[in-house]
Amino acid sequence: SDEVNIISGTLSLKRKKVGNIMTPLDDVFMLPYDAVLDFDTLSEITREGYTRMPVYETNRANIVGLLNIKDLALLDPDDGMAVKTLCKYYSYELVFVTEETTLDVMLEDFKKGHSHMAFIQQYHSDGEHDPTYKTIGVVTLEDIIEEMIQAEIYDE
Numbered sequence: 001s002d003e004v005n006i007i008s009g010t011l012s013l014k015r016k017k018v019g020n021i022m023t024p025l026d027d028v029f030m031l032p033y034d035a036v037l038d039f040d041t042l043s044e045i046t047r048e049g050y051t052r053m054p055v056y057e058t059n060r061a062n063i064v065g066l067l068n069i070k071d072l073a074l075l076d077p078d079d080g081m082a083v084k085t086l087c088k089y090y091s092y093e094l095v096f097v098t099e100e101t102t103l104d105v106m107l108e109d110f111k112k113g114h115s116h117m118a119f120i121q122q123y124h125s126d127g128e129h130d131p132t133y134k135t136i137g138v139v140t141l142e143d144i145i146e147e148m149i150q151a152e153i154y155d156e
């Protein structure tokens with residue numbers, strides 16, 4: 001039944017890790033920090049249709065900001081608003097977690113409402129140099145809810 005599925009899905013949050021359910025970085029639609037929101041860029045954003053768009057500088061693993069589609073609703077393409085300007089204006093908090101984070105912990109974090117998208121990081125250590133973290137994907141509240149109900153949510 002649906003109820004049994006949801007209960008077992010909810011119980012599974014404790015043993016599943018964000019690294020296993022994330023959207024890999026290569027599949028994430030992002031905006032360059034130095035981009036201008038002209039007609040072509042705004043058209044692409046509309047076509048892609050995502051609510052949240054990470055902003056990167058120089059390389060895609062270097063996330064420096066986040067924009068929400070609703071921030072762009074009243075922009076005039078002719079004004080050539082810079083991504084950088086909007087990032088600074090809204091300056092949404094960026095949440096970074098390791099790939100080992102379990103889904104129950106991630107859900108609690110999303111419920112606190114800092115952000116409904118988190119950036120997943122992988123720990124690298126060669127034993128010699130200082131350990132580093134590399135961003136490898138994103139997870140949103142919807143990804144967690146899908147694991148709870150154990151079904152795909154189809155976008156309209």
Ligand code: ADP
Pocket residue numbers: 022023027028029030049050051052053054138139140141142143155
């Ligand atoms: P949206 O509201 O944009 O549809 P959701 O938070 O509902 O986004 O997530 C739906 C799926 O899309 C999830 O699997 C999530 O990881 C993925 N996702 C969210 N934002 C992006 C993005 N900018 N690029 C690629 N995938 C994304």
